[in-house]
Amino acid sequence: MARNVDPNLEAEIPGLLSEDGTWVSRRLFFDPELYEIEKERVFGRSWLMVGHESQIPNPGDFFLSFMGEQSVIVVRDNAGAVRVHLNTCPHRGMPVCREDRGNARTFFCVYHGWNFSRDGSLVGIPNQRASYPEDFDTSNLGLIAVPRIETYCGLIFANHDADAMSLEDYLGDMTWYLDTSLNRRAGGVEVVGVQKWRIGTNWKVPAENMIGDVAHAPATHSSVFQIAPGDPAAEQALKSVLEYGRNVALPNGHGGTFRVYPKDDVEGRLPGETALRDVPGVGEYLASIQAEAEERLGPVRKHLKIATCTTFPNLSLLGSNFTFRVAHPRGPMKTEVWSWVFVDCDAPSEVKDAMKKFFSLTFGPGGIFEQDDGENWEGVTYGASGVGASEHAFHYGAGLDAGPHPELPGTVSRVYSEHTQRGMYRRWHDLMLVP
Numbered sequence: 001m002a003r004n005v006d007p008n009l010e011a012e013i014p015g016l017l018s019e020d021g022t023w024v025s026r027r028l029f030f031d032p033e034l035y036e037i038e039k040e041r042v043f044g045r046s047w048l049m050v051g052h053e054s055q056i057p058n059p060g061d062f063f064l065s066f067m068g069e070q071s072v073i074v075v076r077d078n079a080g081a082v083r084v085h086l087n088t089c090p091h092r093g094m095p096v097c098r099e100d101r102g103n104a105r106t107f108f109c110v111y112h113g114w115n116f117s118r119d120g121s122l123v124g125i126p127n128q129r130a131s132y133p134e135d136f137d138t139s140n141l142g143l144i145a146v147p148r149i150e151t152y153c154g155l156i157f158a159n160h161d162a163d164a165m166s167l168e169d170y171l172g173d174m175t176w177y178l179d180t181s182l183n184r185r186a187g188g189v190e191v192v193g194v195q196k197w198r199i200g201t202n203w204k205v206p207a208e209n210m211i212g213d214v215a216h217a218p219a220t221h222s223s224v225f226q227i228a229p230g231d232p233a234a235e236q237a238l239k240s241v242l243e244y245g246r247n248v249a250l251p252n253g254h255g256g257t258f259r260v261y262p263k264d265d266v267e268g269r270l271p272g273e274t275a276l277r278d279v280p281g282v283g284e285y286l287a288s289i290q291a292e293a294e295e296r297l298g299p300v301r302k303h304l305k306i307a308t309c310t311t312f313p314n315l316s317l318l319g320s321n322f323t324f325r326v327a328h329p330r331g332p333m334k335t336e337v338w339s340w341v342f343v344d345c346d347a348p349s350e351v352k353d354a355m356k357k358f359f360s361l362t363f364g365p366g367g368i369f370e371q372d373d374g375e376n377w378e379g380v381t382y383g384a385s386g387v388g389a390s391e392h393a394f395h396y397g398a399g400l401d402a403g404p405h406p407e408l409p410g411t412v413s414r415v416y417s418e419h420t421q422r423g424m425y426r427r428w429h430d431l432m433l434v435p
């Protein structure tokens with residue numbers, strides 16, 4: 001049941017965003033009352049990525065995850081189906097799973113000892129006969145199931161809203177872009193590690209950064225580029241971002257920044273940053289599977305490379321670094337980032353290891369890019385909330401000339417644009433406007 005919202009607060013929601021999305025209230029980034037509403041209206045209604053099927057290959061394998069702030073158990077049942085249960089005992093609410101991951105025959109509540117099967121059914125109550133009649137019906141006392149679970153390329157999405165549109169409709173043309181990272185080989189991808197860390201920012205800040213904030217890179221990451229002055233690879237990377245980069249906004253608040261390489265630039269369109277391709281074995285592997293990938297992706301997408309993108313609300317993918325992440329909200333000014341490294345299932349083990357190391361060096365919690373970004377994301381959040389400042393909206397007016405593209409689905413602009421962020425905040429606003 002939806003919580004009652006103070007009518008005065010409800011009346012303020014329409015004014016949080018200007019009609020074209022150009023002005024965004026700072027309150028989105030720190031206001032505790034709005035945060036409580038968005039937990040229901042945004043996270044209670046959106047498809048949320050909770051893990052990858054490769055994390056739970058066998059019956060009983062589980063992975064503890066989150067939908068917003070709600071802890072959930074992602075588990076494969078005896079029949080091989082993926083289930084998502086709320087991690088709260090139906091008796092008094094105690095979490096029934098307190099391990100990050102593993103294999104469980106049952107989930108045992110340590111408070112009064114109720115026991116639940118992998119499919120969530122209540123299968124044991126200590127001293128049941130002393131407490132309940134012989135014909136006591138336990139069928140409605142199982143773990144609370146999340147009503148909708150659907151997958152795409154092994155990514156497991158769950159939705160609290162039983163009436164939500166299908167995941168396929170929700171993602172729409174986002175899959176056309178995500179395929180260029182996740183669907184290059186017939187065998188698909190697997191995840192080879194997940195890292196988690198907390199940061200003092202609102203969850204929207206990392207999400208909007210990854211949806212296409214290319215403009216921050218030269219300033220924020222200048223120290224990275226200064227490490228290798230005159231490095232032709234670094235210079236070429238910056239040049240190709242400007243020349244071939246395009247930002248794409250899609251329905252339902254998704255979007256990202258991509259590079260479309262010229263037809264004859266065979267080297268440029270290989271996936272992965274140049275520094276990763278220079279690791280012995282990795283460049284050779286990526287080049288060796290390019291023909292298969294191009295065959296699968298077809299004439300347009302074989303030239304396309306994902307830089308970063310965000311699937312609304314909080315799933316982002318960094319294609320060149322082989323990682324996707326979820327910005328789990330942990331309060332109006334706190335986020336827990338979970339980052340997964342993904343790699344082709346059929347890649348050699350040394351390539352998988354190299355991907356993990358490269359991720360740690362770049363976008364892991366101590367990564368050279370992640371450190372730069374995190375500093376700004378905390379600064380944005382605290383800067384938004386100051387007395388005297390909080391009533392002045394943020395400006396998202398770059399790239400107002402975005403429009404259709406002859407080959408790419410969505411609304412497209414050059415890379416120095418904020419139309420992907422405008423699309424993201426319009427989606428957020430649409431959800432927030434519906435009680």
Ligand code: FES
Pocket residue numbers: 089090091092093094109110111112113114
């Ligand atoms: S709270 Fe779980 S058995 Fe009582």
Ligand SMILES: [Fe+2]
Pocket residue numbers: 216217220221369373
């Ligand atoms: Fe960055």
